[in-house]
Amino acid sequence: MPVKNKTWFAILGLLSWKPMSGYDIKKLVEMGLSHFWSASYGQLFPTLNRLVEEGLASRHSDLGHRKRKRHVYAITPKGRRQFERWLREPSDPPRVRNEFEFKFFLSSRLPVEESIRLLKEYRDQQRKLYDHYLESEQDLMIAVRDGTLPRELEEIFPAEPSLVENEPSGSNRNLIFFLTLRHGILAVGARLAWCEEALSALRNTRGRERRKGN
Amino acid sequence: MPVKNKTWFAILGLLSWKPMSGYDIKKLVEMGLSHFWSASYGQLFPTLNRLVEEGLASRHSDLGHRKRKRHVYAITPKGRRQFERWLREPSDPPRVRNEFEFKFFLSSRLPVEESIRLLKEYRDQQRKLYDHYLESEQDLMIAVRDGTLPRELEEIFPAEPSLVENEPSGSNRNLIFFLTLRHGILAVGARLAWCEEALSALRNTRGRERRKGN
DNA sequence: TCAGACATGTAAGTCGTTACATGATTCA
């Protein structure tokens, strides 16, 4: 019985973009998708093999320009049909697991100074992530303006979008990649805004305590 | 060998607030913590029992005001020490799994109208959630102004904060609950803002196609 | 030459959900 979980369709969906190896998929996900998805090799390779068994993907040995033996997987028409059916189905609500936020929620017993330290640590992490996203956004915008593509994307976006089988609108793909990036930027931006809000609220508390002599 | 995963400490942390039953914990998490944490009974009850075995929590049978037999778990001093150590440790980065976002990323082969339909569905879901959070925020602010507490919180917040053993700052807890709520509001707000951005970008695409005669 | 990236995979174990089983109490 084929297992048809989210990861199954997610991988199928990535293959619908272009044929890729397991390693390619891992890199792509790490590079630009990690703010809403992730996958480990322990899922990736077995799932790819099962997709082939089910006839939803085909495996090709590629000894091409890289001179390294690798398995490239391509989606089959059957796989494409299943993928497109999944695409139109309603999605599960977003699931977030934010360990810091939980700790913050439980930190009322900590001295305020300690909470502030933890909060700043979190803010700095998120700030780094934010800067990284903004940089990617700049790269992408410059590239679109110049009609080129940033190096990391050259492999992902076909140079000639119309070559992609049945693609209704080639430039749409650029837009969608851009919007996906924007989603990450806005999400992390909201976390940063919250950090500032929380920091100033906690500092007020500390001020009040000092004035009361605590 | 005791298992010490995140859920373990999360539950310990909730018990550090006040003694609770497994059922109480489930309700509390569903009520106000679900935008950054969740737990199922299948984890909750076994974990509570293991906490007792390890001496980090104690179990009491409560036949009190509710006239229903229930198991109330209280944190022990040993449990409190472990919890506070965990509280100061660095946190894992937030993990998000957003199925809709992934689908959107992969939707370039869908007709734009279809993408817009999916996007609106998502926006409406998030809008509902947002309104719900705003309502909770209003309730909490009114309650704080009047010196009362909203019904759902009466059981969670001790009426007299200073009664809580070793609590350094009673009012801090109200503030932290409020800030936790704000975190949810800002996060969902960012998703909504993104939806509008994406919708108008997609509508532009559609307009361009129409003008070109596609 | 050797570090680091490329590349593929498995085994074991953990984490977490879902479905099931059971029964009491409350309130309309």
Add this chain to the structure above:
DNA sequence: TGAATCATGTAACGACTTACATGTCTGA
């Protein structure tokens, strides 16, 4: 009286991570 909620738990399964194992190629 019967639906909803209170309340506790288990078994089976499914999802996912980590550690391990192995070897190649590239470029400083």
